[in-house]
Amino acid sequence: MANREQIKGHWNEIAGRLKEHWGQLTDDDLQRVQGSADQLVGMVQQKTGAARNEIEDFIDSVFRGGIGERAADSVQQYGEAAQQLASEASDYARDQARKFAAQSADYSARVVDTVRARPTESLAIVFGLGIAAGALLFLGRKR
Template sequence: MPNREQLRGHWNEVKGRLKEHWAQLTEDDLRRAEGSADRLVGVVQQKTGATRSEIERFLDSLFNSGMRDQATETVQQYSDAAQKMAAEASQFARDQAQRLASQSSDYSARVVERARTRPGETLAIAFGLGLAAGAFLFLGRKK
């Protein structure tokens, strides 16, 4: 059976469900029982003739299904947030890859243009890099 805090936290929902289930309950009846599960059961028993166990089962099912619904909703919210974050991360990765590809393409075009406009300078740089690589390999073998 729900405790006092549960009743207070969900009082409007509890009242509505009780009135749906037992139409003869009035707002005044429920106001008398507000905040106490035992008083609530007593008021419902007096007005409807239902047994205590029947009323307690109804209240338990109300809170159990409510908690299950809340848990389902919370899980759905987290799932939606995770999907949104994954989509944003994927879009960010695509944007960065496209930016890098564009920069790489620009750099390649500049290297080709430099080699075309200054072939002597390009050959000298390539020759110097070749010498440096050879010296590095040769010195690395001696040790």
């Protein structure tokens, strides 16, 4: 039989399931015995005429079947959702890497074609960039 702490910790679920199973139980009946396993069983027995072991088995089944199954279902659902998200993130990252690689290759090919087509202008641009970078470094060290 479930102990006092288990019953107190899951009181709303137990009360709801008891009222579903034995319709003649009221909120007031259950409120009077809240937290006490023996009083709960005695009150249900008195109101319904059910056998003590039947009531105890029912309360135990709430813990075994109800809470455990829902917890397992929730864990499984979260696991499946996490797996789906990880798969989607992996696919997205793979797509982005492919796009980046394609763009990189395209830009590299353009640079090579430009240097081959206009070698003098390319050297002049690179030389100018080198002078500008050197000037920035020199001015940065002066300060």
